[in-house]
Amino acid sequence: MDKTLTILLNRGPFVSEYADLAVKMALKAREKGHNVNLYCYVDGVWAPHVKAEKPYENVGRLLREALDKGVNVKMCARCADARDVSSQDTIEGIPQVGLFDFIDWMKESDKVVTFTG
């Protein structure tokens, strides 16, 4: 299989389940051999902000697992700046980029799934 899936996450991890849904879907698609991109947009930038290890299930742990398995994760630089989310505060390996990166991902993807609430 050589298909590409891009997932857009627009929601933070604490009010709804969308961050978990997005990362779990990304992980499963990656396990199945697809190329997977995850773009954290708007409040989605709060997901990479869950950085420290915790003794309970959390989206940060899922994100690190996704990165380890080769999911490409990026976040919107403007959205991060607006929320004072700096690179030091977020999980390593998730660059802050412009929205054009998401547009490029969409153009090269077979499927795009949006978790926007």
Place this chain on the structure above:
Amino acid sequence: MLGEDLEVRFLPLYSPEAEALGAELAPALVVNRRKLVEGVPSVEEIKEALEKARPIRLGIILTKAPQGSEDAENALLAGLAALEVGDEASLFLLSDGVWAARKEAMAGKLPAFMSKGGEVCVSGEHMRAAGLPPEKLVEQAQVANDAFDQLVDLVMDQWDRVMVF
């Protein structure tokens, strides 16, 4: 060139069907009850229109309960609209969307969707989280025990288009 599942017709002006579809110029090219071109089309227009009219498999992911927002209703309406024009439609109930599959939910609209050919798949993981046992679901709803596994296969290999509500 045409698939066997395409019903291509030219409707004459003033015919009841042309009027029902709002066609005001003759002839109207209609594929699977979807009005494509009015007036006399060029060969290129016909080819382009047929390509657009090819039936698709629409996947709809619903992540919200029927109460509290219109999203469940809208997801179902999108599915019904797709079935109406000859497309295939599947509804995948994820997260709080599983509540839409309860027998009492949505005034029986889900069985109506299925009786028109729509498929309904319910995330087993989220049913268990919600304490919703299979016997409380509408009949013919399929339970996806490994929800994300099945969802990824549907999104990547089965569905042509995906909408998320």
